[in-house]
Amino acid sequence: MSALGVVGGVVQPLVVVAGSPLLVGMTRQLRARLEGRAGAGIGQPWRDLRKLFGKETITPRGTGAVFRLAPMVLVATTLVVAVVVPFVTTDSALDPVADLFAVVALLAAGTVALALAGLDTGTAFGGMGASREMTIIALVEPTLLVAIFALSVRVGSTNLAAIVSATLHDPSRVVSPVSLLAAVALTVVIVAENGRLPVDNPATHLELTMVHEAMVLEYAGPDLALVELASAMRLSVFLGLLANLFLPWGIATTASPLAVLGGVVAVAVKVTLLGGLLAVGEVFLAKLRLFRVPELLAGSFLLALLAVAASFFLA
Amino acid sequence: MSDGTYVQLLDLACGGLLLTAVLMLWRRELSAIIGVFAAQGIALATLVGVLAAHQGSAELGAVAVGILSLRAGILPWLLHRALAGAGPARRETRPVVNVAASLLAAALLTLLSYAVSQPLVALEPSTATRAIPVGVTVVLIGFFVLATRRRALSQLVGFLLMDNGITTVGFLTTAGVGLTVELGVSLDVLLAVLVLRILASRMRETFGDTDLDELRELHD
Numbered sequence: 001m002s003a004l005g006v007v008g009g010v011v012q013p014l015v016v017v018a019g020s021p022l023l024v025g026m027t028r029q030l031r032a033r034l035e036g037r038a039g040a041g042i043g044q045p046w047r048d049l050r051k052l053f054g055k056e057t058i059t060p061r062g063t064g065a066v067f068r069l070a071p072m073v074l075v076a077t078t079l080v081v082a083v084v085v086p087f088v089t090t091d092s093a094l095d096p097v098a099d100l101f102a103v104v105a106l107l108a109a110g111t112v113a114l115a116l117a118g119l120d121t122g123t124a125f126g127g128m129g130a131s132r133e134m135t136i137i138a139l140v141e142p143t144l145l146v147a148i149f150a151l152s153v154r155v156g157s158t159n160l161a162a163i164v165s166a167t168l169h170d171p172s173r174v175v176s177p178v179s180l181l182a183a184v185a186l187t188v189v190i191v192a193e194n195g196r197l198p199v200d201n202p203a204t205h206l207e208l209t210m211v212h213e214a215m216v217l218e219y220a221g222p223d224l225a226l227v228e229l230a231s232a233m234r235l236s237v238f239l240g241l242l243a244n245l246f247l248p249w250g251i252a253t254t255a256s257p258l259a260v261l262g263g264v265v266a267v268a269v270k271v272t273l274l275g276g277l278l279a280v281g282e283v284f285l286a287k288l289r290l291f292r293v294p295e296l297l298a299g300s301f302l303l304a305l306l307a308v309a310a311s312f313f314l315a
Numbered sequence: 316m317s318d319g320t321y322v323q324l325l326d327l328a329c330g331g332l333l334l335t336a337v338l339m340l341w342r343r344e345l346s347a348i349i350g351v352f353a354a355q356g357i358a359l360a361t362l363v364g365v366l367a368a369h370q371g372s373a374e375l376g377a378v379a380v381g382i383l384s385l386r387a388g389i390l391p392w393l394l395h396r397a398l399a400g401a402g403p404a405r406r407e408t409r410p411v412v413n414v415a416a417s418l419l420a421a422a423l424l425t426l427l428s429y430a431v432s433q434p435l436v437a438l439e440p441s442t443a444t445r446a447i448p449v450g451v452t453v454v455l456i457g458f459f460v461l462a463t464r465r466r467a468l469s470q471l472v473g474f475l476l477m478d479n480g481i482t483t484v485g486f487l488t489t490a491g492v493g494l495t496v497e498l499g500v501s502l503d504v505l506l507a508v509l510v511l512r513i514l515a516s517r518m519r520e521t522f523g524d525t526d527l528d529e530l531r532e533l534h535d
Contacts, residue, residue, distance in 0.1 A: 172319065172323060175323060175327060176323065176326055176327070176330070177326050177327060177329055177330020177331075177333065177334075178330075180327075180330050180334070181330060181333070181334060184334070294415050295341075295413075295414045295415045295418070298414070298415040298418045298419060299337070299341045299414075299418050301418075301422075302337055302418045302419070302421055302422045303334070303337060305422045305425065306333050306334075306337065306422075306425060309425050309426065309429055309448075310326075310329075310330060310333065310449075312429070313429055313436075313445060313446070313448045313449070314326045314329060314330075314445060314446060314449075
């Protein structure tokens with residue numbers, strides 16, 4: 001464990017926790033402006049969280065430990081990912097956990113915990129949302145694994161930090177068919193996994209269309225705040241992963257304060273830009289029919305598989 | 316051109332070919348499919364152009380320009396004309412196999428093409444020959460489109476996709492097909508498209524549809 005890794009392990013979760021509600025606020029504000037509304041302001045998600053954390057804990061009758069533990073599992077898994085994935089520094093605080101398979105498994109574990117909580121409520125919406133989320137994650141997880149695996153083939157290691165440093169030392173890798181195919185595949189699954197348009201509409205509570213919102217319908221107070229915070233953190237973690245796997249420039253390679261500050265600013269700018277693109281894209285997209293979603297995800301899986309194939313036959 | 320940029324551009328063009336082939340399976344609207352086909356024509360012309368620049372052959376450069384005008388210009392334009400004549404109800408393909416299953420089939424076809432083209436690559440390993448599986452994949456996906464689509468126009472696109480794949484393999488394996496041969500092949504494809512377009516419009520005039528599934532029985 002190097003000094004750089006420790007600095008990253010401390011700075012990264014702080015940046016992710018503080019910045020992710022602002023990212024969500026920024027995307028909402030941008031969308032509101034583009035749709036001709038005034039918008040609630042960039043700080044609104046933080047104000048919502050503060051209000052929700054101040055309320056008393058209340059759980060529906062008949063729910064058990066799964067329901068109460070799920071928000072904490074969700075936040076904890078996302079925090080671990082925020083600590084280990086190279087966002088600000090190229091070294092990782094816990095190097096063995098910064099592995100592609102471990103990170104994807106951690107993120108999927110959070111989703112599964114939330115789906116179990118949705119089932120635990122015993123309501124129709126919770127079960128429906130959970131079943132839809134499982135359909136999506138069953139297609140998203142292999143695509144995530146295969147797409148990042150395509151990048152790791154050239155490096156010869158599934159360690160994310162190793163992949164990022166290799167791209168940093170050899171910028172020509174970015175414009176290769178492997179990177180392009182993997183980037184398209186990753187973008188599609190990140191949109192699907194975070195419940196954004198065209199897979200799920202984050203702004204709606206219309207019962208027939210929602211996926212993520214249906215699972216968390218029964219949460220209130222601090223639990224709801226944790227779930228909201230965790231989904232904001234997941235969005236920033238996924239966007240940060242996308243940004244740093246394909247465009248790692250600006251990331252800190254030494255532990256000097258200036259380099260770390262540069263790394264923080266670089267990752268914030270990249271994630272904000274990606275979030276802005278996401279918000280602008282959502283204005284122009286309609287939600288896809290649920291039965292067309294597997295098609296979209298099968299397509300992205302194929303692109304990821306082609307990326308792996310291309311990394312072998314075009315090497 | 317340095318070796319590094321040559322390899323990179325060649326790989327990029329091959330990536331573009333693969334991506335557009337998959338997009339043609341993915342999209343449902345015929346107008347979008349034709350747009351993707353034009354993009355594939357550009358990728359193919361880039362591939363030939365890169366090979367021409369690497370070998371310093373003016374003849375191959377002329378072939379690249381010809382491919383660009385034919386496959387990214389004339390053929391998509393002809394397909395658009397045919398689509399405009401088909402009316403608003405015929406804008407979407409109706410595949411026999413659903414899109415998700417055909418995408419998974421395309422994944423298997425990719426692996427198959429990689430397996431079968433290994434002996435070809437082993438004959439003379441170089442950057443160009445290593446991209447042969449890409450061409451074979453495009454051929455197989457084209458054949459798959461040809462076999463699983465019902466409308467005459469989408470089958471035509473499948474045929475053209477297959478031809479793009481064959482051309483790709485041709486340019487990657489040989490040092491240069493030769494201007495005369497390439498000219499003959501291009502004219503052949505152009506004529507085939509023209510004939511099939513006329514055939515499709517005649518079918519529509521006679522039967523009111525180009526759905527080939529409904530043309531199985533003989534009528535008086």
